[in-house]
Amino acid sequence: MKFTQATNMGLHVMAHLAQPEQLAGNTGIKQLAARFNVSPTYLSKILTRLAKANLVTSVPGAKGGYHIAGQPEQISFADVIRALEGETSYQDGLDVGPGCEIMATMQRAEQQMWQYLATQRITDVTRI
Template sequence: MKYSKATNYALHIMGYLAVTSPNQRISVQQLAEQQRISPSYLSKILTRLVKARMIESSPGANGGYKLTPDWENISFLDVIHAIEGSASLFDGCLNGNPDCLIQKVMMSAEEKMEEELRQQKISDLVKESAQFYKLKDGGL
């Protein structure tokens, strides 16, 4: 199972915004440089995150992107759905049997994975990064 590069970038962008500047606007150019991707490709990802109401955009010289006020409630699954959609990863049984045992196993596994991703919040990255930097700088 593999998510698209866009999802990977979206998760990293959300994490970057949360850790570095949750309340400040960052330009597309700054984000593109930080992620090492083209601004035009990044703009498509950011547009999806804006439509999903995870980030806000402001045009103009001092514009840019920032997290929405309730960003602490955004889960990894929310970001994945904003980019990939919410269709099932498994495409059902070959014969259309509603009692397909293989589909039951696959759907159960997908539900468990989604629950784990639903519980993991973008805000958890901020807590973990703070601990990482404290340890790295000679703290605990």
């Protein structure tokens, strides 16, 4: 199982925005890009996808930026990953026919992973 760099960055940004000191206002794209040592253009694409999933809100203007949409303690790792990766299955190519035990084992593992990620909140992360 391997997630994209965009998902890795999205999880880090979301955990950062969910920190208590960040919740009071907006965080600018340049500030976030500097914090994570990435280009603002790259980060903007990630934040656009997170905004479309209603996980962050974009505020235009001089004092604008991004902040968590809704209750940060309700946002799970699975929410962020699905917003950035979609509902993909990582089992493509494993099925060699009916009753394939390897495929069944991997499907159970993937299901357990998603269940676990759904219980992990971005607010649980304290060191980013």
